Amino acid sequence: MLSVSAGGLFPASDVVKISDSESSAGLQTNHAAICCAEITEFCGGTNVEGFCTDTEAFFAPALSLMWRPHCGMTDTIKKQAITPASNFMLIPLIPFTVRTIYSNLLPMRPKKHFGQHFLTSPSYARKIAEAVPAQAGEHVLEIGPGRGAVSIFLKERFPEFHCVEIDGDAIVKLKEKLGEGHYTVHQADALTFDYGRAGFPLHVVGNLPYSCAAMIIKKTLLYGSAVRSFTFMVQREVAERIVALPHRKANGFLTIFCQFFAPPRVLFHVPPGAFFPKPKVRSSVVQMVVDAKPEERLPPDEWEQLFSFVSKSFGMRRKKLSKVIGGSAQGRERCENLLRGLGCGQFSRPEDLGINEWLGLYKEWNA
Numbered sequence: 207m208l209s210v211s212a213g214g215l216f217p218a219s220d221v222v223k224i225s226d227s228e229s230s231a232g233l234q235t236n237h238a239a240i241c242c243a244e245i246t247e248f249c250g251g252t253n254v255e256g257f258c259t260d261t262e263a264f265f266a267p268a269l270s271l272m273w274r275p276h277c278g279m280t281d282t283i284k285k286q287a288i289t290p291a292s293n294f295m296l297i298p299l300i301p302f303t304v305r306t307i308y309s310n311l312l313p314m315r316p317k318k319h320f321g322q323h324f325l326t327s328p329s330y331a332r333k334i335a336e337a338v339p340a341q342a343g344e345h346v347l348e349i350g351p352g353r354g355a356v357s358i359f360l361k362e363r364f365p366e367f368h369c370v371e372i373d374g375d376a377i378v379k380l381k382e383k384l385g386e387g388h389y390t391v392h393q394a395d396a397l398t399f400d401y402g403r404a405g406f407p408l409h410v411v412g413n414l415p416y417s418c419a420a421m422i423i424k425k426t427l428l429y430g431s432a433v434r435s436f437t438f439m440v441q442r443e444v445a446e447r448i449v450a451l452p453h454r455k456a457n458g459f460l461t462i463f464c465q466f467f468a469p470p471r472v473l474f475h476v477p478p479g480a481f482f483p484k485p486k487v488r489s490s491v492v493q494m495v496v497d498a499k500p501e502e503r504l505p506p507d508e509w510e511q512l513f514s515f516v517s518k519s520f521g522m523r524r525k526k527l528s529k530v531i532g533g534s535a536q537g538r539e540r541c542e543n544l545l546r547g548l549g550c551g552q553f554s555r556p557e558d559l560g561i562n563e564w565l566g567l568y569k570e571w572n573a
Contacts, residue, residue: 323413323415323416323481323482323483323484323485324352324353324355324481324482325352325355325356325413325439325476325480325481326355326480326481326482327355327476327480328355330476330480331355331356331358331359332359333473333474333491334356334359334411334413334437334439334491335356335359335360335362335363335411336359336363337437337473337491337493338360338363338364338409338411338435338437339409339434339435339437339495340363340364340409340434340435344407344408344409344434345366345367345368345404345405345406345407345408345409346360346364346367346368346404346408346409346410346411347367347368347369347370347401347404347408347409347410347411348360348367348368348369348370348410348411348412349369349370349396349410349411349412349414349422349438350370350371350372350396350412350413350414350415351369351371351376351380351391351412352371352373352376352380352413353376353379353380353383354379354380354383354384355413356411356412356413357369357380357383357384357389358383358384360411361384361387361389365387365388365389366388366389366390367389367390368389368390368391368392368403368404368405369389369390369391369392370391370392370393370394370396370399371391371392371393371394372393372394372395372396374393377391377393390404396412396418396422396425397418397421397422397425401426401429401432401433406429406432406433407431407432407433407434408429408432408433408434409433409434409435409436409437410426410433410435410436410437410438411436411437411438412437412438412439413438413439414438414439414440416440416441416444416485416487419438419440419441419444420444420460422438423436423438423440423448423460423464424463427463427464427467427494428509430467430496430499430500430501430506431496431499431500431501433496434495434496435493435494435495435496436493436494437473437491437492437493438491438492438493439476439489439490439491439492440489440490440491440492441487441488441489441490442475442487442488442489442490443487444460444492445472445490445491445492446472446490447460447461448460448461448464448465448470448492448494449461449470449471449472449492451560452557452558452559452560452563453557453558454557455557457557457560458520458523458556458557459513459516459517459520462516462559462560462561462564463513463516464494465560465561466500466503466504466512466561466565467494467496467500468494468495468496468497468498468500469494469497470492470493470494471492471493471494472490472491472492473490473491473492473493474490474491475488475489475490475491476488476489476490476491477489503565504565504569511568511572512564512565512568515531515564515568515571516556516564516568518530519531519556520556520557522556523555523556523557524555525555526553526554526555527541527545527554527555527556527559527567528541528542528545528552528553530556531567531571541571544567544570544571545567547570548563548566548567548570549563550563
């Protein structure tokens with residue numbers, strides 16, 4: 207019996223024990239095997255050849271515990287260093303379970319109730335940070351920094367940036383990564399956090415949880431011209447709704463709400479493999495730069511009425527607008543006349559109108 211110590215990094219019960227019969231080819235069938243790429247992806251990289259700094263830092267100790275049988279040796283195991291050249295090579299886990307290795311490798315476990323999907327690709331993180339259009343004298347707030355994938359690049363550009371994070375465990379890891387500096391971390395729920403604590407004018411950036419992305423977007427935009435831009439990573443379907451054009455099924459309440467404040471655009475897409483854990487949906491980075499004061503389009507005290515007017519209509523999106531808004535026969539006739547005056551067909555449905563038509567219809571209907 208050959209016993210190999212785990213070097214003190216794992217419990218004593220996890221000492222490796224390999225019998226002669228299990229050596230060489232036998233190990234390939236008697237022990238669970240996974241490939242380097244899967245371990246690396248789990249730990250925060252995209253593949254073995256592209257280690258990011260964080261991945262290498264906590265992945266290297268695990269590599270010293272990975273053993274591969276040397277062909278032809280029946281009573282010994284030759285320890286071989288795992289290098290980038292051995293990408294996608296099957297490595298026996300001897301006999302650690304995947305669960306044991308994962309729990310010792312990860313700095314922290316993603317929490318489902320927070321909807322955490324950590325961005326692990328440095329290249330995408332840098333692109334997001336570089337896309338923030340803040341100028342001198344303006345402030346930056348990051349929502350949900352998690353383990354700091356984007357934060358480390360924001361710190362380079364905006365040393366005094368603010369971030370708001372609800373997870374205390376993530377904040378500990380975040381501060382370890384960022385080190386000393388003039389940045390500010392707020393432990394709070396982004397939906398209740400007062401953006402004024404970060405200062406105005408403000409630029410907001412973040413990888414938003416899929417479950418509450420729309421609510422965070424709405425809250426951000428309701429600050430009006432005090433928020434100069436947002437750069438958010440969201441589910442691709444949400445991004446498509448934000449930038450949708452009239453006469454498209456994706457055109458809905460969120461479309462009109464966002465486009466009231468500024469023209470949105472999708473900057474780039476991010477694949478599921480850039481996250482841990484892998485989400486089941488695709489992601490996109492969408493940006494809005496408020497280039498004109500929304501207060502000049504409509505007084506802020508009427509915003510709620512406008513959005514209620516639009517929301518009510520999209521609640522019955524399959525019906526004609528004249529029937530939804532008009533109600534009575536006289537009201538329907540008036541609505542049809544207004545739609546024709548705006549260049550829309552009298553039989554238009556909610557998805558057929560863009561923000562300018564909706565704004566015009568609202569003002570004319572309430573005149």
